[in-house]
Amino acid sequence: MKVKVLGAGREVGRSGFLVNGDGANYLLDYGVNLGRNPQPPLHVMPKEVDGIVVTHAHLDHSGYVPMMYVSGGCDVYATPPTFDLSRLLIEDMLRLEKDAHPFGLPEVNRMYSHAVEIGYKQKIRHGNTSFELRDSGHVVGGSSVVVESENKKIFYTADINLNGSRMLNEADLDVGKVDLLITESTYSQTTQMPRKESEEKLIEFANEILDQKGTLFIPSFSVERSQEIACVLKNAKFKHKIVMDGMALKVNEVILRYPDYLRDYKVFAxxxxxxxxxxxxxxxxxxxxxxxxxxxxxxxxxxxxxxxYLQELAFDKKNGIALVSYQGEGTPGRRLLDTGKVTIQGREKKAEAQVRQFEFSGHSDRNALFEVVKRIEGNPKVLTIHGDGQSCIKFAEEIHEKFGLDAHAPEIGEIVTV
Incomplete structure (x- = not known):
């Protein structure tokens, strides 16, 4: 088999990998880096693809799949919640960035007319090449992918959370002997605070703010993070009123339809x-x-x-802002964290509310990623992807030193053969 790296080489985002096996070409993810100039993965001719596999709903993995339906029409595979959630996010992206993308709702509709819903461990075959999805523990319906052809096996982690979360099951790594491991490296150089400790600190902060008659604003990713924070507060028997707003509500409705994809449906509901x-x-x-x-x-x-909410809450010192999501370079959240300032109606002002950051990543950290590699059977080649340049390179060097495996950080456009 051959794998062409289309995106997410030595960078976070715009994931895309073209796997060529005996009788089939599979496109694993086709995402986008958002911003003023959206960056998709390398171009792929739709006629070269026999099937598209979407690992999960986040736009850096799903956002440019509709591009394959400007002139193409192959089947696209994902779990049912991934299809529902990715449609929400893609349509929201198009609404917010009307003319920034080379496709629109007609292509989105065409993509979903070719949608094939599959469950975990359901084998799909084209020619002499097959694939199946495994639970990644990252978001609801999120998957890793196993591709098999010519007695070779590739395991693509996509975004993976080895231990799952209060909402999600742990990742499924029971995939047998692997010849090529493609692993994310997002937090390969970071050791995160244990989740239990993060939860306790967030609850402590929430009680502190509410006890002084303030309001706590928790800006959260709409898919999974918002819901997880609600579960954390519920588990702690938090006695104050909790408000949910925005797209998180539509996501709630989607997730409520899929009890089988949750660790404990009753806790979530x-x-x-x-x-x-x-x-x-x-x-x-x-x-x-x-x-x-x-x-x-x-x-x-x-x-x-x-x-x-920033306008209403950021300028009163009895209020609080708890940042529980990743804060990308150049974003208002990162600016608030680094400088304590917010921009309202074009004017920069100093926030008076207490601002704190809490670690609730949906990704495995350094120790968990090493555990992923350790638990993979066989003697695989390893590609370290989906991390900033130095993280990918350093992680590959460490895997080689620690496990003796052939590991490297591929560049975009690189082709790897197994």
């Missing part, structure tokens, strides 16, 4: 039903009349209802 769902701006204003916790996108404070 109780947590989200225990919150106040904001339906309009009038309710948004009314609910802030008394102290509460507000969980709302966007996680990096880029647009969404975050602008309203």
């Amino acid at each position: 109780d947590a989200v039903h225990n919150t106040v769902w904001i339906k309009n701006h009038k309710e948004r204003v009314r609910e802030l009349d008394e102290p509460c916790v507000v969980i709302s996108p966007a996680g990096m404070l880029v647009g969404g209802n975050a602008v309203f």
Whole structure:
């Protein structure tokens, strides 16, 4: 088999890998890096692809799949929740960035007319090449991919969380002997705070803010992070009012339809039903009349209802802002974290609210990624991808030193043969 790296080489985002086996070409993910100039993976001729596999809903993995339907029409495979969630995110991307992308809703609709819903461990075959999905523990319905052809096996982790979360099961690594491991490296150089400790510190901060009659704003990614925070608060028997807003509410509705993809459906359902769902701006204003916790996108404070909540809450010292999502370079969330300032209506102002960051990553950290490599059977070649340049390179060197495996950080356009 051959693998061509189309994106997410020595960078985070715009994932894409073209796997050529006996009788089939599979495209594993086709995402986008968002921003003023959206960056897709390398171009692929749709007629060269026999099947597209979407590992999970996040736009850096799913966002440019509709591009394959400008002139193409092959089947696209994913779990049912991945299809529902990715459609929400892709359509929202097109709504917010109307003319930034070379496709629109007609291509999105065409993509979904070719959607084939599959479950974990369901083998799909084209020619003499097959693939199947395994639970990645990253987001609801998220997957890693096993591709087999010519007595060779590739395991692509995509985004993986070895231990899962309060909502999600741990990752499934029971895949047998592997010849090529393609592993993410996002936090390969970072050791994260244990999740239990992060949860305790967040609850402590929330109680501190509410006890002084303030409101705590928790900007969160709409897919999974918002819901996980609601589960954390519910588990702690948090006694104050919790408000949920924005796209997180649509995500709640999707996830409620898929109990089989959750660690404990009852815990999740109780947590989200225990919150106040904001339906309009009038309710948004009314609910802030008394102290509460507000969980709302966007996680990096880029647009969404975050602008309203910042304007209302950031300039009173009795309030708090808890950052629980990754804060990318150049985002308002990162600026708030680094400088303590927010920009409202074009003017930069000093935030008076207490700002703290808590680690709730959906990715495996350094120790967990080493454990992933350790638990993979066989003597595989290893490609370290989906991390900043130095993280990928350093992680490959460490894998070679620690396990004696042939590991390297591939560049975009590189072709690897197994």
